[in-house]
Amino acid sequence: MTSDSRVVSTQEGYDRWSEIYDDETNPLVMLEGPELARALGEVRGLRVLDVGCGTGRHAVELAKSGASVTGVDFSAGMLEKARAKPGAASVRFIHQDASGPLPFAPQSFDRVISCLVVDHVRDLTPFFGELHRVCRDDGFIVVSALVGLGYWFLLGRTRFGFDLRATGMSEPAAVASGVDVKRMVVASMLLSGGVAGLVGMPILLGASHSYGQDFPSGMGFTGIAIALLGRNHPIGVGFAAILWGFLDVSNQILDLEGIPKEIVTIMQGIIVLAVVVAYEVVRRWRINAEQRRVAAQLGGPQAPSSPSTSPAGVA
Numbered sequence: 001m002t003s004d005s006r007v008v009s010t011q012e013g014y015d016r017w018s019e020i021y022d023d024e025t026n027p028l029v030m031l032e033g034p035e036l037a038r039a040l041g042e043v044r045g046l047r048v049l050d051v052g053c054g055t056g057r058h059a060v061e062l063a064k065s066g067a068s069v070t071g072v073d074f075s076a077g078m079l080e081k082a083r084a085k086p087g088a089a090s091v092r093f094i095h096q097d098a099s100g101p102l103p104f105a106p107q108s109f110d111r112v113i114s115c116l117v118v119d120h121v122r123d124l125t126p127f128f129g130e131l132h133r134v135c136r137d138d139g140f141i142v143v144s145a146l147v148g149l150g151y152w153f154l155l156g157r158t159r160f161g162f163d164l165r166a167t168g169m170s171e172p173a174a175v176a177s178g179v180d181v182k183r184m185v186v187a188s189m190l191l192s193g194g195v196a197g198l199v200g201m202p203i204l205l206g207a208s209h210s211y212g213q214d215f216p217s218g219m220g221f222t223g224i225a226i227a228l229l230g231r232n233h234p235i236g237v238g239f240a241a242i243l244w245g246f247l248d249v250s251n252q253i254l255d256l257e258g259i260p261k262e263i264v265t266i267m268q269g270i271i272v273l274a275v276v277v278a279y280e281v282v283r284r285w286r287i288n289a290e291q292r293r294v295a296a297q298l299g300g301p302q303a304p305s306s307p308s309t310s311p312a313g314v315a
Contacts, residue, residue, distance in 0.1 A: 015077030043067040046110040051098045052117030056082030063090045072096045107136040148234040
């Protein structure tokens with residue numbers, strides 16, 4: 001060590017680091033930028049808080065994308081560099097220690113980000129508590145639960161639901177019992193389309209505010225896959241959605257670990273195929289078992305194994 005070397009505080013260290021921070025090649029920053037943009041999605045018109053904004057590498061870009069951005073950092077040197085960047089005039093920078101209480105009212109922001117900060121925070125519980133306090137609660141999970149409950153009640157506890165299930169299981173039988181099959185088909189299309197449209201509500205109302213070419217695609221096929229996994233049962237669909245969401249989030253982590261994120265898509269496809277095949281095998285086994293049981297009760301020979309053939313001995 002040189003004679004003038006000394007140990008400095010974290011804050012002073014960051015003040016000194018600010019002079020060369022943007023000129024260094026930091027692999028963490030290079031990895032972080034694309035992942036953050038993908039996680040946030042469309043931010044135009046949203047209120048975004050960048051806790052530990054540093055030299056404003058994210059705050060300025062978010063402001064350029066149309067967000068109303070507030071940046072908080074404990075380093076005066078970092079904030080000075082941030083304010084000097086082109087486009088920084090539209091960002092509100094605040095000199096504040098992020099490890100303590102934040103000077104904002106509850107639910108003041110639509111999005112809250114904090115990048116490369118937690119390793120400097122001693123107690124993470126109050127830190128994350130503050131981030132949660134100032135971030136707006138969308139409450140869409142409540143809507144999702146209510147839709148699942150309404151789906152179960154409509155199909156399992158109403159005359160309309162009985163007629164709808166009868167139409168899907170056997171159209172001739174539904175017609176014989178007086179059900180208007182055409183009306184049921186139209187009603188099911190309208191109801192399913194309306195419920196499927198709720199999937200895009202968080203993005204449409206909370207982020208993009210319009211339906212354009214940049215709106216996420218493929219949600220309908222994801223819904224079909226989740227419905228297959230859950231066998232169209234509200235509880236099963238809920239667990240299938242949790243599994244699917246977990247896999248979708250995992251692909252970002254795998255990418256950072258050097259594992260191709262496409263492996264998640266392959267896993268999802270294998271899971272759907274395996275579950276569908278298992279359901280079909282069980283369905284055929286049950287039909288064959290029922291045919292054998294009926295044949296045994298009628299005293300005739302055993303029914304053939306094909307589920308499409310009528311039981312032997314039945315006139």
